[in-house]
Amino acid sequence: MKITTDFPYSITENRDMAVMLPDGTRLSAHVWMPENVGPLPAILEYLPYRKSDGTAHRDKPMHAYFAGHGYVCLRVDRRGCGDSEGLFDDEYSEQELSDGVDIIHWIAKQPWCDGNVGIQGISWGGFNGLQIAARAPEPLKAVITIGSTVDRYADDIHYKGGIQVSENVGWAATSMSWFSTPPDPALVGEKWRDMWLERLEATPFLGSRWMEHRDRDAYWKHGSVCEDYSAIKAAVLALGGQLDGYRNTMSHLAANLEAPVKGILGPWTHKYPHISTVQPSIGYMQEALRWWDHWLKGIDTGVENDPAYRAYVMDSIAPSVSCDHRPGEWVSESVWPSPNVIEKALPFGDGAMGQAGEFTSNLSFDMNCGQACGEYFPFGFGPGELPDDQTKDDALSLCFDGPVLDEDQVILGAPKVALTVSADAPKAQIAVRLCDVRPDGTSALISLGFLNLRHRNGFEAGEDLKPGEAYDVTVVLDQAAYRIPVGHRVRVSVSSSYWPYIWPEEQPFELQITGGDLKLPIKIRGDQGWEFEPPEMGPLRDIQQLRKGDESKSWETNSETGETVLTIYGDHGRNEDLENGLITESAVKEVWRFVGNDPGSARAEISWSRSLGREDWEVRTNVQTEMWSEAGHFVLRQVLSAFEGDKQVFEKVFEKRIARG
Numbered sequence: 020m021k022i023t024t025d026f027p028y029s030i031t032e033n034r035d036m037a038v039m040l041p042d043g044t045r046l047s048a049h050v051w052m053p054e055n056v057g058p059l060p061a062i063l064e065y066l067p068y069r070k071s072d073g074t075a076h077r078d079k080p081m082h083a084y085f086a087g088h089g090y091v092c093l094r095v096d097r098r099g100c101g102d103s104e105g106l107f108d109d110e111y112s113e114q115e116l117s118d119g120v121d122i123i124h125w126i127a128k129q130p131w132c133d134g135n136v137g138i139q140g141i142s143w144g145g146f147n148g149l150q151i152a153a154r155a156p157e158p159l160k161a162v163i164t165i166g167s168t169v170d171r172y173a174d175d176i177h178y179k180g181g182i183q184v185s186e187n188v189g190w191a192a193t194s195m196s197w198f199s200t201p202p203d204p205a206l207v208g209e210k211w212r213d214m215w216l217e218r219l220e221a222t223p224f225l226g227s228r229w230m231e232h233r234d235r236d237a238y239w240k241h242g243s244v245c246e247d248y249s250a251i252k253a254a255v256l257a258l259g260g261q262l263d264g265y266r267n268t269m270s271h272l273a274a275n276l277e278a279p280v281k282g283i284l285g286p287w288t289h290k291y292p293h294i295s296t297v298q299p300s301i302g303y304m305q306e307a308l309r310w311w312d313h314w315l316k317g318i319d320t321g322v323e324n325d326p327a328y329r330a331y332v333m334d335s336i337a338p339s340v341s342c343d344h345r346p347g348e349w350v351s352e353s354v355w356p357s358p359n360v361i362e363k364a365l366p367f368g369d370g371a372m373g374q375a376g377e378f379t380s381n382l383s384f385d386m387n388c389g390q391a392c393g394e395y396f397p398f399g400f401g402p403g404e405l406p407d408d409q410t411k412d413d414a415l416s417l418c419f420d421g422p423v424l425d426e427d428q429v430i431l432g433a434p435k436v437a438l439t440v441s442a443d444a445p446k447a448q449i450a451v452r453l454c455d456v457r458p459d460g461t462s463a464l465i466s467l468g469f470l471n472l473r474h475r476n477g478f479e480a481g482e483d484l485k486p487g488e489a490y491d492v493t494v495v496l497d498q499a500a501y502r503i504p505v506g507h508r509v510r511v512s513v514s515s516s517y518w519p520y521i522w523p524e525e526q527p528f529e530l531q532i533t534g535g536d537l538k539l540p541i542k543i544r545g546d547q548g549w550e551f552e553p554p555e556m557g558p559l560r561d562i563q564q565l566r567k568g569d570e571s572k573s574w575e576t577n578s579e580t581g582e583t584v585l586t587i588y589g590d591h592g593r594n595e596d597l598e599n600g601l602i603t604e605s606a607v608k609e610v611w612r613f614v615g616n617d618p619g620s621a622r623a624e625i626s627w628s629r630s631l632g633r634e635d636w637e638v639r640t641n642v643q644t645e646m647w648s649e650a651g652h653f654v655l656r657q658v659l660s661a662f663e664g665d666k667q668v669f670e671k672v673f674e675k676r677i678a679r680g
Contacts, residue, residue, distance in 0.1 A: 020293070020300075021555035022080070026087025028053035034071070034599070035102065035206045038095060040121050047102035047206065049078065049094045051086035058133040060160075060315035061091040061126045065119055065151075066144050067100035067107065071203045072601050072631060076560050077291070084304050084557035090311060091131055095122060099218060102202040106221045109228070110143070110194070111150055111171070111242040119151040127158035135315045139163040139307065141291055142265075146171075150242045153250040161314035162255045163307055166263055166289055169248075169271045172239035172478060176264065176395065177229050180494065181471030181478050182448050183522045186264075186395040188623050188655065189609065191226030192644035195659060196605075196627035198222070199640035203601065205633070212663075215638070219661055219669045226644070226655050227675040234680075235478035245271065254279035254314045256307075256322075260287030261333065262297055262405060264396045266466075266497040270433070273328045273355040279314075281322070282355065284330040284500055286345040288397040288404070293554035296398070298344040299331075302552030326351035329549050330500035332429055332542075335455050335507060338463045340393065340403035347502065349549040350431070350542070359544050360431050365421055365509070366536040372419040372511060378534075380417050382515055384527035386613050386621075387583065388415040389450075389517035390574060393464075402572035402587065409454050409462035413512045417532060420456065421509040428503045432540025434466055434496040436511055439534035441490065445483035447472045447528045450517035451494045453537070455501070456508040465503075468496035469521055473680075481680055489533060511537050516618065519585060519611040523618035525648050525679060561597040566604075568592030581615040602637075605629045622647040638663050652676040 031054045038046040049070045053059060062085055068074050074094070082092035098118055099107030108114055119138075127134045136158045138148040145167030152162045168174040177187045199222070201215030232238040240246055255276060257269045261284060269282030283306075287295035293303035312318040333347040352359060368376035391412045397404035436451045449470050455463040473481035475492045484490070503509060515530055516523050568590040576583045590606040607627050614620040623646045630639040643658040654676050661669040 021553065022557070022559060023084065023555050024558050028056060028087055028089055030054060030083055030086045036093070038122055038125055040118060044098060044105045045103070046098065046118070046122065047096050051082045051092045052131060053086055053089055053091070057091075057131045059089055059091050059131065060135040060137065060311065061093060061132045062311065063122065063126060063136060063138045064094045064140050064144050065097060065122060065138065065147060066094070066140065067097045067198060068143065069101040069197070069200070070094045070096050071102055071206065071599060072596065072603050073101070073197070075596060075599070076562055077294075079560040080556040080558060081291070081304065085308070085311070087557060088308055090315070093126065100198055102206045104214070106218060107198050108223060109225060111146055113241070115147060116150050116154065116242065119147055120154050120156045123151070123156045123159050134158055135160050137161040137163070137311055137315050141165040142167070142289065146242070149244050149251070149255070152253045152255065153244045153247065155250060155252045159253045161310060162253050163258070163310060164255060164268070165258045165291060166260070166265045167257070167268050168265055169243065169245040169268055171243045172235040174265065174267055179521070180469035181474030181481070182469050183230065183233070184395060185519045185522050185611070185623065187229055188226055188644065188646040189625060191229070191655070191657070192625040192627055192642055193607070194225060195222060195644070195657060196629050196640065196642045199642065199659060199661065200629055200631045201638060203599070204636070205599070216669060219659065219671070222659060222671065224657070224673040224675065226657065227673070227677055230653055230655065230677045234480055245275070248275040249277050251276060251278050254310070256281050256283075256310045258283045258285065258292055258303070260285050260289070260295065260297070261331070261500060262287060262397050263289045267433070270328065270355065270498050279323060280327070281325050282328045284328070284498065286331045286333055286347065290398065293556060296343060300554045302554050304554070304556050305552045326353050326547070326549070328352045328355035328357070330431060332431070332500045332502050334502050335457065335463060335504055337457070338406065338408040338461055340405050340407050342405055349551070350500070351547045351549045360540050360542050363539045363541045364536050365539065367419045367511075367534065370419065372421040372509065372537060380532045382417045382513065382530040382532065384515045384529065384616065384618070385415045386516055386518055386523065386616050386618055388412050388514045389520050392517060392520040395520065402570045402589075406464040409452065409464050409512065410460065412452075412514070413454065413462050413510065416512040416514040419511045419537070424503060424505055424507055427505055428539070429542040430465065430499050430501045430503065430539055431542040433498050434540065435538040436468070436494045436496065437491065437535045437538070438494070438513070438532055439489050439491050440472070441487055441531045442472060442484050442528050443486050444526060444528035445486065446524050446526070447484060447530060448515065448521070448524055449492075449494060449530070450514045450521065451496065452512040453496055453499070454510040454512055455503050456510045458506050462510060465501050466496040466499040468494040469517070470494045509537070509539070518613065518621060519623075523621055525619045525651065527616065527618055563595045563597055564592060565595055565602070566593035583613055585611040600633045602632045603630065619648050648679070649676065652678055
């Protein structure tokens with residue numbers, strides 16, 4: 020990584036610029052601004068993740084870089100988070116998005132801004148950037164969205180294929196912890212404690228809210244830009260990684276936006292593309308500058324002529340839970356969907372694929388399937404986050420194997436699996452994986468998809484199955500860019516459980532499959548490559564590690580009780596920011612358990628601790644989260660505790676039973 024400190028412009032920095040909203044609420048912005056020059060275009064990053072301690076390490080080298088090239092960069096804490104006033108209500112709420120529009124208008128009116136504004140972000144900031152763009156504020160001319168979604172129900176951390184993703188409760192625990200600490204007293208003064216206690220008292224019980232909306236209703240349609248792609252007028256650059264939980268947005272935007280749009284699918288985890296822990300990274304800063312310079316300054320950088328879709332085609336490698344490099348090559352398509360990609364249909368036979376034949380295959384329920392799944396959101400700093408060898412999970416699944424390939428095949432797009440399936444119960448689910456079976460017998464995950472069979476006719480309402488009745492269903496898998504070489508096989512693995520990736524049905528069930536096929540998007544021509552500049556960024560923030568962290572991950576089964584337990588532990592150490600003096604610590608422990616083959620025994624227990632301090636001042640919060648099933652309901656319980664020094668100053672218990680549907 021090249022660290023750049025020599026820029027065309029010298030920079031001034033303001034940790035706490037006031038952004039005043041129309042209702043009088045003061046938001047806090049960390050601002051990097053070229054010195055003694057202007058007015059200039061502005062770039063906004065708008066997040067709840069606490070600019071003074073949460074994202075400070077990442078923010079400086081990025082925003083200082085853009086500022087050094089002639090932009091005013093603002094990293095704004097959203098209402099009720101970090102150093103901003105007000106109260107937090109929900110992710111992507113009407114309040115958040117309308118505030119975002121107001122922030123953009125406020126920026127455009129400042130004497131240092133020339134009226135042109137861009138917005139960028141990853142994950143939360145990638146989401147709200149697109150959602151704010153759909154409101155088309157006139158000053159917003161360009162967007163860069165990374166690790167985001169166009170559909171909050173179909174492709175976020177809550178549901179996939181109508182099935183609750185287990186990370187839904189994980190995110191409920193993490194988000195409550197994130198938003199539990201106070202603003203920085205050095206910025207807000209003596210009112211920090213009152214602001215903190217008011218926030219704690221108003222903490223929303225988000226996990227229960229997300230679980231209550233189990234179908235794709237108005238709650239999820241709000242903020243889903245796929246409801247009206249034409250609403251987005253700003254130019255959009257969308258990036259994301261195949262090893263991230265968000266793999267599909269780049270394709271969806273490139274295929275559907277009327278505004279200028281480009282999509283880039285890399286080999287990355289849930290990180291900015293220049294700092295991904297899985298290489299090769301790219302020069303994101305330079306690529307972003309090309310985007311900003313064209314759409315905010317009117318400079319001819321050539322971005323409008325870039326291919327519609329660029330993807331890193333990953334080569335086959337032995338499965339590794341901690342891979343740090345994926346060999347492969349960049350390809351580009353001038354239009355997307357591309358005429359260079361055709362759909363190849365491979366019909367299913369009896370345990371085979373490629374030649375149709377009559378068969379009847381029964382699939383029994385097995386809670387042990389899924390232990391090689393990896394994390395929903397690999398960040399690259401946890402223990403064993405990536406998918407492992409799928410062989411053991413394949414053994415617990417119904418598998419259809421294709422013939423040994425006599426030539427390489429490049430998958431570019433979203434595979435689809437059609438099935439004729441019946442169940443012996445009114446409620447059932449299906450997990451489908453596409454795997455690369457290597458000559459040594461190992462099975463590497465390429466892509467996956469899920470379907471709650473009650474949502475076979477759409478996601479707006481569930482409809483019970485008639486036991487024994489056959490249904491034709493299609494499962495759309497996540498986007499992939501993958502080369503399967505000569506001598507390998509393609510495998511489709513179908514299971515009725517995939518714990519702990521998805522939450523299982525409450526009762527076991529058996530499936531019967533009597534037909535189906537795999538439709539593979541195969542790149543047949545147009546082998547255009549692409550090259551990105553190597554990564555670089557601005558000056559690093561001065562952080563001192565006071566205590567090193569630790570991490571672990573383990574599966575254990577008690578032979579006497581039959582209980583199987585996955586334990587994941589992450590201690591993030593103790594660190595001091597030498598630029599603002601803040602000292603932070605955080606740690607998380609996740610326990611995922613079940614007994615025997617009983618899906619009703621599935622249980623999650625997650626504990627978060629987080630502290631913030633400076634010199635002789637320290638605050639600490641704990642969040643204890645539990646989720647389990649009980650007689651047709653989910654039960655979610657959270658306990659939020661807060662301490663100032665050794666004194667407990669707050670505790671609140673949240674608990675609710677939510678009908679499973």
